[in-house]
Amino acid sequence: MAAVHSKEFVKKVLDLRYKDGLSARQITKELGSEFLMVNKREMTKNIVIGIWNRNKYLVDKQDIIKEQVKALENIVIVKPLHIERKKIKQEHFRKRKCLSCRKEMLLEKNLYICEPCKKSENYKFSTTQHTYHTGGA
Numbered sequence: 001m002a003a004v005h006s007k008e009f010v011k012k013v014l015d016l017r018y019k020d021g022l023s024a025r026q027i028t029k030e031l032g033s034e035f036l037m038v039n040k041r042e043m044t045k046n047i048v049i050g051i052w053n054r055n056k057y058l059v060d061k062q063d064i065i066k067e068q069v070k071a072l073e074n075i076v077i078v079k080p081l082h083i084e085r086k087k088i089k090q091e092h093f094r095k096r097k098c099l100s101c102r103k104e105m106l107l108e109k110n111l112y113i114c115e116p117c118k119k120s121e122n123y124k125f126s127t128t129q130h131t132y133h134t135g136g137a
């Protein structure tokens with residue numbers, strides 16, 4: 001049996017959700033003691049979500065739209081950032097053989113020596129190894 005909540009209580013839950021943007025968990029903290037006094041049991045996240053779902057028709061349509069827009073914005077913002085990061089990574093790294101140890105590595109665009117080699121001070125770096133002969137010369 002679902003508990004019957006007073007109109008005032010339902011309105012408080014909906015206002016916290018749609019006007020103040022609180023999460024279900026935050027609302028249980030906010031209204032938990034009041035709920036416990038009336039219903040003699042703990043207020044859980046599921047109870048909050050149940051109240052939202054059953055009483056959404058009471059919420060101002062504008063508030064619901066605002067919330068949906070906010071949720072959409074979050075998705076739109078997160079996605080391009082992720083793609084952007086991936087692109088940067090690919091553009092700035094090249095798979096090439098380190099000129100010192102000859103191991104194939106993912107190296108930054110303008111680097112020809114891998115990190116481990118650079119750290120050891122006496123790596124054998126020959127500038128002649130990456131000059132290219134142009135045809136015909």
Ligand SMILES: [Zn+2]
Binds near residue numbers: 099101103113114
């Ligand atoms: Zn190396």
